[in-house]
Amino acid sequence: MKKLLARLPHGKGEWFFGSSGRATFFGSAAALLLVCFVDALSPSATIIPPYYKHILFSCLLYSILSLSLNLVTGFVGQLSLGHAAFFGIGAYVTGALTKFYGINFWLTIPAAAVLAALVAVPLAAAAQRVKGAFLVVITYGFGEVLRYVAINTDFLGGSAGMPGIKPPTIFGFAFNRVGPSGKELYILLAFALVSLLSFFTWRIEKSRVGYALSAIREDEIAAVAMGVNTKYYKTLAIVLSAFLCGVAGSLQAGYASFVSPEMLSSTQSILILTMVIVGGPRSIKGSILGAALLTILPEFFHSVKDWLGLGFDPWMILYGLILIILMRFRPQGFWGKTTVF
Amino acid sequence: MKKTKIISLIMACTLAAALLAGCGKGGSDKLKIGLVAPLTGDNGVMGESQRRGYEMAMEEINASGGVGGKTLELVTYDDQGDPQKAASGAQKFADDKSVLAIGGSCNSSSTLAMIPIIDGGKLPDLVVSSSSAALTGSSEYFFRMSVQDAAVGPLMADALTKMGKKSIVVLYPNNDYGKGLNESIVAQMLANGGDVLDSLTYLATDQDFTAQLTTVKNLDPDAIALAGTPTDSGLLIKQIRQLGIDVPLIGGTGLYNAKTIEICGDAAEDIIVIGVYVASNPDPKVQELVGKYVAKYKQEPDGFAALAYDQMYVIAQAAEKAMAANGGNITRETLAAALKTTAYDGVTGSVTFNEVNDWVRPYLTLTVKNGAFVMFEG
Amino acid sequence: MEFIQQVINGLAQGGIYSLIAIGWTTVYGVVGVMNWTHGEVYMLGAFCGFFLFTRLHLPFLAGLLISMVAGSLIAMAIDQFGYKPLRKIGMPRMAGFITALGLSTLLRYSSTALFTPDPQAYPANLLSYKLLTLFHINGKAITVSSLHLMIFLGTLVIMAALELFIRKTLTGKAMLAASQDMSTLELMGANPEKLIKITFAISGALGAAAGVFVGTIYAINTMMGSLAGLKGWSVAILGGVGNMTGSMLGGLLLGIAESLTAGFVSTGYKDAIGFIIMILVLLVKPTGLKGYSAEEKV
Structure with a gap:
């Protein structure tokens, strides 16, 4: 155990918020536990309504997605508008396997992730040949084609989607039956994944792979000249990223007990990409911040609309404005380290 | 470092504000x-x-x-x-x-x-x-x-059978509404001894249906059933008439909308629509x-x-x-x-709601005369 | 012969795709930014036409021209407020793309707030409609709608005018040169800002024209820009970026492919086919059908 702890990062690392990775991890874990179970301690009314827990879960879920995309967009510098497809594939695999074949939720996660990764291989092959604007179109088209497949496959529920997916169980307890609102275990699971992923990303950045990816981003031709196997590393980044998005998809399918073709939509892909960009590419805390901001702000503006009595929802207009202003004055995002793309 | 702190502070404030936002008690x-x-x-x-x-x-x-x-x-x-x-x-x-x-x-x-x-x-x-x-x-x-698709589809099929139309084509959007309606029309049409030559689907956001309608034209049906919503059906009706397909058209409840007529113009005359209400109903409540x-x-x-x-x-x-x-x-x-x-x-x-909280209800058969929906007679 | 009929149907639709694609490709060629807002210019052009035809009851040609001017102004404004400030700080490509995304979201949803999400239709008597019989095969008439034909011809006229402008005028030649190498052109003494303005103006006019054409045949709403813009983009890439003839060919190809897919394969995959073709073409020939084989600079 001591050995294991010693392997955790320490000092001025930034694999998570703050100055000390370990401190932040334990700090946020404790805060999260408090948030989750404070209601169970208090005898009377709910202190933290399930709606906030729902938003918290969404933040964590999108953090997984943006951290995954960060591997491609941040490290390799390739824009992808198709990552919602991997998210959707993960969700559909988990949905179909648990619903139609009665397979345990936990066993479907690897299946979902592996399938998402396999589907990413042709996309990775495409990314070898084209880049920039061309890659954006290819990834976009790729996601759209998969969405049409989901809409046109009756077995998967067609455009209405697939309801009634069984929630995951732990020691025989269904996830949605544990805790004051039934969302606590999902939050903790998502938090565990986010921390693992942050840790993993932090380690990758300082590893051989990380340096290779940075080399490709900064100057691909120079990287080839230095003997970096760019093909291998680019494929690795995309496949790995798809794998992780697949895991996120499984989680969402279990949480909402519902999947639908909208999960694969380009709006979703654009949202994930802008999360990475707003927070700052290549930055771990940036990706998490971006995901949190773009999840919380729309909800916040729903309330603003009610206060002001506006006839329309101002969020999407503001969302556009935020992107424009951010690119104008801080193109690297909040915590981004690079503007090279 | 200072900048980071300021940003964190702003973040925290936003979060707090967002948290408080929902707490206003009515x-x-x-x-x-x-x-x-x-x-x-x-x-x-x-x-x-x-x-x-x-x-x-x-x-x-x-x-x-x-x-x-x-x-x-x-x-x-x-x-x-x-x-x-x-x-x-x-x-x-x-x-x-x-x-x-x-x-x-x-x-x-x-x-x-x-x-x-x-x-x-x-x-x-x-x-x-x-x-x-x-x-x-x-x-x-x-x-x-x-x-209910299960109620509207048979009504459409029965209306067509009553008019003496035997072979029809169904056009439906590729969503659960269209699919459900299509199934119930086809089932009832076959039960009535009629024939469904083909069921063609489209995406609800499509605008051009010439490709599907070329197929329809070659099939030469007695009538066409539409299972869509205002925009797509309006465009369909317009394009059906423009291509010179001059057969009776019948639509589901989704077509009852002034936009349908606005989009297809004169082509809307005499189409039959199953509706839940009609604005020209003299009932003072409706008026x-x-x-x-x-x-x-x-x-x-x-x-x-x-x-x-x-x-x-x-x-x-x-x-x-x-x-x-x-x-x-x-x-x-x-x-x-x-x-x-x-x-x-x-x-x-x-x-009224039935045991599964669905409203089982009567429907009206409507038609379009002079650019407005009116009750269909005979 | 259904096959030939479907091909003709596809040509009519393809003309509109070509028009949108040329707007994309000129801007990408000269400025090097994925102008995601092009779909929005197309939508705003269609709405401009709608107000001109329903409120002011203008004849078709006048409405079309005014809408094209309006489209130019909108596109130039987008450049002025969106991209120009970025060019001043050396425009990282990603920043340009994200700005375009933001501008497009901003325009689309402000329009929804302003015009409501209701679909709108142009007046029915704007252009007279007739079903023209082209010829007979085995006793079956092959037909085309007069509207489609007129719009197809209109597209050809606009494209021919543009081609002439590019081949015959100095500005046009400069644009062509700029799409190959902007920095060298600058050394030759051309004014890049002026060139960029003209490019945006042309692109906006083409987008607005496509919007008015679509409004004349179909119906319009504030969300119409997203899918049409993307199809235009895939066509531009399919044809080869910066190449107008390629865009034209790509548009017609996509129109025919969609029509044939809907007629013979599956109507549910009609919209997907464009993306499938595009991906396949790009994998085999990354420069598109007629793209310049740009050597990667080392």
Whole structure:
């Protein structure tokens, strides 16, 4: 155990918020536990309504997605508008396997992730040949084609989607039956994944792979000249990223007990990409911040609309404005380290 | 480092503000009704109609003294047709104990995503669309006032059979509404001894149907059945006539909308439509609604708006009943119980719910004369 | 012969795709930014036409021209407020793309707030409609709608005018040169800002024209820009970026492919086919059908 702890990062690392990775991890874990179970301690009314827990879960879920995309967009510098497809594939695999074949939720996660990764291989092959604007179109088209497949496959529920997916169980307890609102275990699971992923990303950045990816981003031709196997590393980044998005998809399918073709939509892909960009590419805390901001702000503006009595929802207009202003004055995002793309 | 701290501080403030945002407690003299629906995006029209119907009815109810002395208030949540957002909206309203009931969403996929949440929050949810069979009996707090594909399809097939049309083609959008309607038309048509030459699908956002209609033209049917919604059906009717396919057209309830006629113009003459209500109905209740609605929104209420208008009255009536039975107090549970025994006579007919909270209702057969929907005779 | 009929149907639709694609490709060629807002210019052009035809009852040609001017102004404004400030700070490509995304979201949703999400139709008597019989095969008439034909011809006229402008005028030649190498052109003494303005003006006019054409045949709403813009983009890439003839060919190809897919394969995959073709073409020939084989600079 001591050995294991010693392997955790320490000092001025930034694999998570703050100055000390370990401190932040334990700090946020404790805060999260408090948030989750404070209601169970208090005898009377709910202190933290399930709606906030729902938003918290969404933040964590999108953090997984943006951290995954960060591997491609941040490290390799390739824009992808198709990552919602991997998210959707993960969700559909988990949905179909648990619903139609009665397979345990936990066993479907690897299946979902592996399938998402396999589907990413042709996309990775495409990314070898084209880049920039061309890659954006290819990834976009790729996601759209998969969405049409989901809409046109009756077995998967067609455009209405697939309801009634069984929630995951732990020691025989269904996830949605544990805790004051039934969302606590999902939050903790998502938090565990986010921390693992942050840790993993932090380690990758300082590893051989990380340096290779940075080399490709900064100057691909120079990287080839230095003997970096760019093909291998680019494929690795995309496949790995798809794998992780697949895991996120499984989680969402279990949480909402519902999947639908909208999960694969380009709006979703654009949202994930802008999360990475707003927070700052290549930055771990940036990706998490971006995901949190773009999840919380729309909800916040729903309330603003009610206060002001506006006839329309101002969020999407503001969302556009935020992107424009951010690119104008801080193109690297909040915590981004690079503007090279 | 300092910059980081400032940004963190701003973040924290935003978070705190967002947290506080939902905490505003409504006064006890108000009954809040939520609406989760697509108000922008591809399905914005449906959600907007529903919102207008609600708003109209609410203003009338409040003007005549409200419900048991309390005024109704509408709070909306734009889900943009995305099930994940719809689930967030449902969760938001489920937590806000001042929200008594909600309406929405429109697309079956969004409504399906909301079901586990409204069921957990014991929050009555009423819809005017979402006809997916997967929703039937999905929760005892889910009340459906939409049209039933299983009822409309046979009516369309029977009307065609009565006109002596034997071989038909069905055109339907590739969503659960279109698919369900197509299935029930085909089944009834075959049962009537007729023949369905082909069922062709399209995407609800398509604009050009020349490719499908070329196939239809070659099949040379006696009649064409349309299972779509205003925009796509309007364009279809226009293009069917433009291509010189001169056979009777029959449409489902989705076609009852002034936009259908606006988009296809003269081509709309003599099409037959199964409807839930008709604006030219001389019933004073209908005329009052149409008059006020046109004055406010510059267009006639479509089927969704009329259903939503009735729905708000249904909610108000059930709330009144629940309050009377419980000494002026009302909870979501008592409201749901009262809704189950609803008997309300509105512009779209007499509303009652069956054992799975579906409204089984009569339909009207309409046609278009001089650019307006009128009752079909013979 | 259904096959030939479907091909003709596809040509009519393809003309509109070509028009949108040329707007994309000129801007990408000269400025090097993925102008995601092009779909929005197309939508705004369609709405401009709608107000001109329904409120002012203008004849078709006048409405079309005014809408094209309006489209130019909108596109130039987008450049002025969106991209120009970025060019000053050396425009990282990603920043340009994200700005375009933001601008497009901003325009689309402000329009929805302004015009409501309701679909709108142009007046029915704007252009007279007739079903023209082209020829007979085995006793079956092959037909084309007069509207489609007129719009197809209109597209050809606009493209021919543009081609002439590029081949014959100095500004046009400069644009062509700019799409190959902007920095060298600058050394030759051309004014890049002026060139960029003209490019945006042309692109906006073409987008608005496509919007008015679509409004004349079909119906319009505030969300129409997203799918049409993307199809235009895939066509531009399919044809080879910066190449107008390629865009033209790509548009017609996509129109025919969609029509044939809907007629013979599956109507549900009609919209997907464009993306499938595009991906396949790009994998085999990354420069598109007629793209310049740009050598990667080392």
